[in-house]
Amino acid sequence: MEADEAWRLTDRLQAEHGKGDPFAAAIRATRMAMVITDPRLPDNPIVFVNDAFLRMTGYDRTEVMGVNCRFLQGPGTDRGDVLSIREAIEGRRDIAVDLLNYRKDGTTFWNALYMSPVVNEAGELLYFFASQLDVTDRIDADLRIRTEKADVERQVAERTRELMQALEARTLLGHEVDHRVKNNLQVIASLLGMEARAMEDPRARLALRTMQERVEALGTVHKQLYQTADATRFDVAECARAIATDLVQASGRADIHLSLDTEAALFPAAKAQPVALMLNEVVREVLRPAIAAEGEGSLGLVTRPDGRDVRVEVMYDGTGSAEAPSGSGLVGRLIKSLSRQLDADVEWLPMGRGTRVTIRLPHGPAAEAASA
Amino acid sequence: MTPPLRIIVVEDETLILMQIEMLLEEAGHEVVGTAVTRDEAIALAVETRPDIAFVDLRLKDGSSGLEAARGMRGVAGLTVVFMTANARELPDDLDGAAAVIPKPFSESVFGAALPFLEECLRRPPPGSPPPQGVRLAPWYIERHGLVLPAGGA
Numbered sequence: 449m450e451a452d453e454a455w456r457l458t459d460r461l462q463a464e465h466g467k468g469d470p471f472a473a474a475i476r477a478t479r480m481a482m483v484i485t486d487p488r489l490p491d492n493p494i495v496f497v498n499d500a501f502l503r504m505t506g507y508d509r510t511e512v513m514g515v516n517c518r519f520l521q522g523p524g525t526d527r528g529d530v531l532s533i534r535e536a537i538e539g540r541r542d543i544a545v546d547l548l549n550y551r552k553d554g555t556t557f558w559n560a561l562y563m564s565p566v567v568n569e570a571g572e573l574l575y576f577f578a579s580q581l582d583v584t585d586r587i588d589a590d591l592r593i594r595t596e597k598a599d600v601e602r603q604v605a606e607r608t609r610e611l612m613q614a615l616e617a618r619t620l621l622g623h624e625v626d627h628r629v630k631n632n633l634q635v636i637a638s639l640l641g642m643e644a645r646a647m648e649d650p651r652a653r654l655a656l657r658t659m660q661e662r663v664e665a666l667g668t669v670h671k672q673l674y675q676t677a678d679a680t681r682f683d684v685a686e687c688a689r690a691i692a693t694d695l696v697q698a699s700g701r702a703d704i705h706l707s708l709d710t711e712a713a714l715f716p717a718a719k720a721q722p723v724a725l726m727l728n729e730v731v732r733e734v735l736r737p738a739i740a741a742e743g744e745g746s747l748g749l750v751t752r753p754d755g756r757d758v759r760v761e762v763m764y765d766g767t768g769s770a771e772a773p774s775g776s777g778l779v780g781r782l783i784k785s786l787s788r789q790l791d792a793d794v795e796w797l798p799m800g801r802g803t804r805v806t807i808r809l810p811h812g813p814a815a816e817a818a819s820a
Numbered sequence: 821m822t823p824p825l826r827i828i829v830v831e832d833e834t835l836i837l838m839q840i841e842m843l844l845e846e847a848g849h850e851v852v853g854t855a856v857t858r859d860e861a862i863a864l865a866v867e868t869r870p871d872i873a874f875v876d877l878r879l880k881d882g883s884s885g886l887e888a889a890r891g892m893r894g895v896a897g898l899t900v901v902f903m904t905a906n907a908r909e910l911p912d913d914l915d916g917a918a919a920v921i922p923k924p925f926s927e928s929v930f931g932a933a934l935p936f937l938e939e940c941l942r943r944p945p946p947g948s949p950p951p952q953g954v955r956l957a958p959w960y961i962e963r964h965g966l967v968l969p970a971g972g973a
Contacts, residue, residue, distance in 0.1 A: 623906065623908075626905070627878075627905045627906050630905035630923050630924050631833060631836075631905050631923060631924075633924040634833075634836050634905070634923045634924035634925070635833060635835045635836060637839075637924060637926070637927075638835050638836050638838065638839030639835060641839055641842075641927055642835075642838060642839060642842060645842065660927070661926075664924070664926035664927070664928075667923075667924030667925075667926070668924075668926065668953075670924070671922055671923070671924060674908075689952065690952060690953060693928065693929075693952045693953070694926045694928040694929065694953075695928075697928035697929075697931065697932055698926075698927070698928045
């Protein structure tokens with residue numbers, strides 16, 4: 449009972465700090481609120497409080513002495529925290545917990561409670577010693593940060609949802625426009641086809657057929673652009689194959705065969721339309737004398753990627769040589785203009801029999817591909 | 821001489837419908853009817869029991885060609901071929917259809933598809949290779965033991 453005696457002694461000497469037990473005097477004078485309770489008395493009452501505790505809670509010493517500490521709790525106090533404290537007391541363990549407490553005037557403060565059992569050498573429980581620190585500012589700041597963080601997260605989620613919706617709408621619009629472009633190209637080609645059928649004059653019919661084939665070539669390459677997720681590039685080989693197949697089939701000549709030797713060659717989508725039109729004009733020019741002449745033959749098509757450029761060869765090995773189309777005719781002017789637009793080299797090579805045309809399609813500067 | 825194929829065309833774009841009718845008739849086939857909505861199409865197929873139905877995916881009044889094709893499943897011996905500018909809307913197995921011809925298609929592509937489909941229907945297995953520009957359903961390729969040309973359609 450020595451410790452018991454020590455603080456009772458200092459209690460008597462409360463106005464004389466530094467006299468009696470210096471530890472008791474220090475506890476009495478510190479700015480840290482401190483309480484001692486006696487678990488051996490009924491309901492574990494307070495047997496000592498220092499002035500800092502009274503200042504923090506707003507009570508008089510007479511109001512709190514002999515009373516259980518639970519008067520500090522209120523409706524906002526977390527029941528789970530209270531339970532933890534009770535378990536610590538029962539288990540004689542120390543505990544640190546931030547607890548919402550109530551002052552005498554009903555206002556609240558966050559109490560960083562640290563409580564530990566005091567035992568004697570025999571292991572008997574004598575007291576509980578508790579220190580309290582008003583950490584309202586820190587908890588409020590924590591709460592504010594948590595609230596702000598939740599708010600920011602909510603705003604980010606909302607904005608993300610808006611952006612996803614906008615992206616979805618844009619994708620839908622893109623598909624819709626793509627669908628209409630394709631349908632319109634089909635309608636234009638079908639109009640030209642029907643008009644050609646109605647023509648009695650073979651020259652007028654041929655002119656309309658030629659126009660129809662040009663529109664179909666544009667349709668072919670447009671269709672290709674949106675077949676893949678990457679709408680920024682298209683495959684020159686696939687485009688050339690489709691155009692050559694169409695034109696050979698349209699010739700109606702079963703003895704004109706198609707010989708394909710194509711290697712995939714990706715090219716900027718911005719160049720898809722002029723490439724398709726130019727290939728269409730070149731292949732048709734190569735086939736024209738062959739269709740006019742009699743006899744079997746084979747239209748050869750070769751495509752090769754060459755670095756970032758693409759090489760295309762169009763050959764015919766049967767009767768019917770095609771000269772380079774005259775620069776004054778529409779076909780010649782089309783090929784020339786499209787070559788200039790694409791910076792392409794088109795060469796008509798003399799052959800003993802048939803025709804051979806080589807086309808070099810330069811990829812162009814990288815910036816152009818990026819903007820395509 | 822084999823009798824002409826009996827064909828229905830389900831397409832709400834009048835000009836494209838006219839073009840397809842012309843191409844089919846030029847090739848010697850018989851267009852037994854046309855429809856512009858799902859319900860019309862199903863009723864027409866049940867009534868006429870055609871060999872082939874060419875079906876656009878987007879029909880009049882927003883009805884769906886996919887649903888039209890589903891409604892035609894009960895018609896024995898019917899081959900469905902989709903035509904669409906939105907081939908990506910179709911499932912990989914084409915939902916029971918034999919093929920899809922993506923729009924815009926050239927007259928050559930459409931023209932080449934016809935004898936191929938005719939062979940598949942009348943003289944299987946077909947002697948000619950699958951035409952370019954036409955995407956065949958995996959089950960249809962398997963059934964006819966077809967070998968796709970290099971580079972695909």
